[in-house]
Amino acid sequence: MNKPLRHVWLVVGVLFVLLFTSTTYFQVVAQGRLAAHGQNQRTLQSEYGRHRGPIVVDGHAIATSQESGDTYGYLRTYDPGAMYAPITGYYSVVYGFTGIERSLNDTLSGEADSLFYHRLADVVSGRENQGASVELTLDSAAQQAAWDALDGRRGAVVALDPETGAILAMVSAPSFDPNELASHDTGAVSAAWSSLNEDPERPLTNRAIGGDLYPPGSAFKLVTASAALETGDYTAESVIPGPGKYELPNSSSVMNNFSEGRQEPCGPDDESTLAEALRQSCNTSFGMLGVEIGQDQLRSTAEEFGFGQDLSIPMGVTPSRIGEDLDDAQLATTSIGQYETRVTPLQMAMVGGAFANDGVVMQPQLVQAVRTGDLSTVSELTPKEVGQPLSAANAAQMRQMMVGVVKDGTGSAAAIDGVEVGGKTGTAEWGEDRSPHSWYVGYGQTDEQKIAVAVVVEEGGYGSRTAAPIARDVMEAVIQR
Structure with a gap:
C-alpha cells in the first residue's frame, strides 16, 4: 500500500474513532444531563405532552390539564388562580415549575414509584398513562375568608387543624396569576415573568413559608411564657416584675412599656401576674423573664415548637430561628420577639396550635390524599408529632391566659360569640422609619371544631387593629358553618 493511501486510511480510522467516541459520550455518558436540560425540545415535548393529574380542594380542581392541540399536547390551567398560586405554583414550558407542581411532580405526572402498578395496568389495557390527583387539606371557605380579609395587603395567613396538622388555609399576598406563566405563548410568558420579577411587592414569594421571614414581636411572648411555665418555677398567677422601663444588662439601651405615649409600669409596685403581663403585653416583664429563665430554656422550648427544624409540607419551609450566643441584653430583646x-x-400557627392540642405540636401537612384516575387511594394524611414544648397542664394555663388577652386585652377584635378564642397580638418593629408589622397568633375551639391561626400584615401597625380581625374572619369560616 503506497504512502498516500495509508494516510487516507489513517484519517478514516481516526474519524471512525471520533465518531464512535462522540456517539458513546452523548448517548451514554451525557444522556442524563442532556435529557434534563431545560432547552431539550424532546424532553419538553415528552414532559408537557403527557396528561397531568389535577390538584383538588374540597372536590374542586384548582389545577387541571387540558388538551392544547399544539406541540406540547396539554395546557395547565388554574381556577381560581391567584388565591391558590403560592400553593399550586406554576407549570411553565419556559420556566419549569414551583409549589406543589414541583414538589409532587412525579405524582402529578404519573411517574412516581408508588404509581408503578397503575402505569402497568394502563399499558396492559391500552389506556393513556395519566397522573394521579392530589387532594389538598385546604378548607375552601377558610382560604376565601383569608384572601378576602387580607384584601391585597402585603402579608400572609395560615390556619391549621391543631390535632392533625392539616393546613386549612394558606394565603400569601400579593399573589400572581399562574395561568400567565403556564401559557404556551412563550413571548407572553417571558413578558409576564419579567413583570413579576421586577415587581417590588414580590408577588412570587410565598410569605407564609419563606421569603425574608418576619420578626414576630409580642406574639413571641407565647413562647417565652411557655418556657417559663415549663421550668416549674412559674404559674399563670406568679408575680413578676414589670417596671415602666428596663435598662438592659450591660447595655445603654432601655426597654419601655408605652401606654398612650407614656412609660407605664405593668401593675402596682411595678409588678403583675404572668397572666396579667401577657394580657397587657408588658415588654419589661417578658424581657426580664427571658433573662431569668435563661437562653437554654427559651431555645429548647422554641425548638420543641418547631424552630430550627427543616419542614416539608411537601414544599420546603424556611426554618424559623432565634439568635445564637445571646448576651443578657440580646436575650431580653429576643424574649419579646425582636433582635434576631x-x-x-x-411556624407561628404551629405555636398557636400547640395550646389547643394539650401542648403537642403536629407536623403541618398540605396533602390530604393522592388518588389514581379510578379513585384508588395511593396515600392519605397521617398525623405526625413535631414536639411537645409544654405539658397538657401548662397548655391549659396558656389557654386561660390567652383567653384573657381576647376577652379583656389587646386581642378583643378576634373574639367570636359562643367560641373559646385565645390569642396574642404583636406589633413588630423591623426598620427605621417603617411602620411595624401587625401580628395575631391564636386558636379558636368548640366541642366539635378546633382551628389555629397566624396572621401577619406587613407594615400593618397594631396587631389589635389589623391582624386580629383577619384571624376572626378565618376562624369563623371554619367554626361557624
Missing part, C-alpha cells in the same frame, strides 16, 4: 428572632407565619 425571625419566623414564618406557618
Whole structure:
C-alpha cells in the first residue's frame, strides 16, 4: 500500500474513532444531563405532552390539564388562580415549575414509584398513562375568608387543624396569576415573568413559608411564657416584675412599656401576674423573664415548637430561628420577639396550635390524599408529632391566659360569640422609619371544631387593629358553618 493511501486510511480510522467516541459520550455518558436540560425540545415535548393529574380542594380542581392541540399536547390551567398560586405554583414550558407542581411532580405526572402498578395496568389495557390527583387539606371557605380579609395587603395567613396538622388555609399576598406563566405563548410568558420579577411587592414569594421571614414581636411572648411555665418555677398567677422601663444588662439601651405615649409600669409596685403581663403585653416583664429563665430554656422550648427544624409540607419551609450566643441584653430583646428572632407565619400557627392540642405540636401537612384516575387511594394524611414544648397542664394555663388577652386585652377584635378564642397580638418593629408589622397568633375551639391561626400584615401597625380581625374572619369560616 503506497504512502498516500495509508494516510487516507489513517484519517478514516481516526474519524471512525471520533465518531464512535462522540456517539458513546452523548448517548451514554451525557444522556442524563442532556435529557434534563431545560432547552431539550424532546424532553419538553415528552414532559408537557403527557396528561397531568389535577390538584383538588374540597372536590374542586384548582389545577387541571387540558388538551392544547399544539406541540406540547396539554395546557395547565388554574381556577381560581391567584388565591391558590403560592400553593399550586406554576407549570411553565419556559420556566419549569414551583409549589406543589414541583414538589409532587412525579405524582402529578404519573411517574412516581408508588404509581408503578397503575402505569402497568394502563399499558396492559391500552389506556393513556395519566397522573394521579392530589387532594389538598385546604378548607375552601377558610382560604376565601383569608384572601378576602387580607384584601391585597402585603402579608400572609395560615390556619391549621391543631390535632392533625392539616393546613386549612394558606394565603400569601400579593399573589400572581399562574395561568400567565403556564401559557404556551412563550413571548407572553417571558413578558409576564419579567413583570413579576421586577415587581417590588414580590408577588412570587410565598410569605407564609419563606421569603425574608418576619420578626414576630409580642406574639413571641407565647413562647417565652411557655418556657417559663415549663421550668416549674412559674404559674399563670406568679408575680413578676414589670417596671415602666428596663435598662438592659450591660447595655445603654432601655426597654419601655408605652401606654398612650407614656412609660407605664405593668401593675402596682411595678409588678403583675404572668397572666396579667401577657394580657397587657408588658415588654419589661417578658424581657426580664427571658433573662431569668435563661437562653437554654427559651431555645429548647422554641425548638420543641418547631424552630430550627427543616419542614416539608411537601414544599420546603424556611426554618424559623432565634439568635445564637445571646448576651443578657440580646436575650431580653429576643424574649419579646425582636433582635434576631425571625419566623414564618406557618411556624407561628404551629405555636398557636400547640395550646389547643394539650401542648403537642403536629407536623403541618398540605396533602390530604393522592388518588389514581379510578379513585384508588395511593396515600392519605397521617398525623405526625413535631414536639411537645409544654405539658397538657401548662397548655391549659396558656389557654386561660390567652383567653384573657381576647376577652379583656389587646386581642378583643378576634373574639367570636359562643367560641373559646385565645390569642396574642404583636406589633413588630423591623426598620427605621417603617411602620411595624401587625401580628395575631391564636386558636379558636368548640366541642366539635378546633382551628389555629397566624396572621401577619406587613407594615400593618397594631396587631389589635389589623391582624386580629383577619384571624376572626378565618376562624369563623371554619367554626361557624
